[in-house]
Amino acid sequence: MISSRTDFTECPVASAPPVSETGPASRPESWAAPVLAAIDVGSNSLHMVVVRINPRIPSFTIISREKATVRLGEFCNQTGALTPAAMERARTALERFCRIAESFQVQDIVAVATSAVREAPNGLEFLKRIERELGLRVELISGQEEARRIYLGVLSAMEFHNRMHAVVD
Incomplete structure (x- = not known):
């Protein structure tokens, strides 16, 4: 099982010992570059x-990207709930993401769920199922x-060169 956290407060990104003349192999293991995974459980697709x-x-370097189109936001017309089929597609994708993360020997996975899970009456039940079955804790975040x-x-991801800008999602 991979632990899940919602922040990077323990990650040593601010400072590190100088590189010695003998190279990176002489650094203490605690200063090795951490590998982390971030997962976004969205309404249409899941991204890692x-x-x-x-x-x-x-700074960081992206070493892998994954996407699964699961259409989690295809709610039941009568109840507005996540459908069993959509939850299963998402669970299968998250299981695959966890295997991929383990193959990269990640130290941590940060996973968040957004609109579809937030709005569904059974959204929290779905997140509890994911934690129970996969050991992956997914944080439900607010719209803000x-x-x-x-x-x-x-x-x-972008340079704005000190000019005004607007971001629309």
Whole structure:
């Protein structure tokens, strides 16, 4: 089972010892570049990115990307609940993501669920099932937190050159 956390507060990204003349092999193991995975459980698709954190400067390198179109937001017309078929598609995709993360020997997985799970009356039940069956803790985030994270993602991926900008999701 892989542990799941919702933040990176324990990750050594701010500082690291200098590289010695003998190279990286002489560094203590605790300073090895951490490998982390982030999973977004969205309404239409699930995304995972696996990154290697650079311990010398606060940066990361993407080493794998995965996507599964599961249409989790195809709610039951009568109840507005997540359908059994959609939940099973998502569970299968998350199980695959966990296997991929393990193959990269990730130290941690940060997983969040957004709109579809947040709005469904059985959304929390679905997240409990995922934790019980896969050992993966998925945090349900608010709409405001979802928007904040989208904005931060855009800021980290684009240059704005000190000009005004608008971000629309």
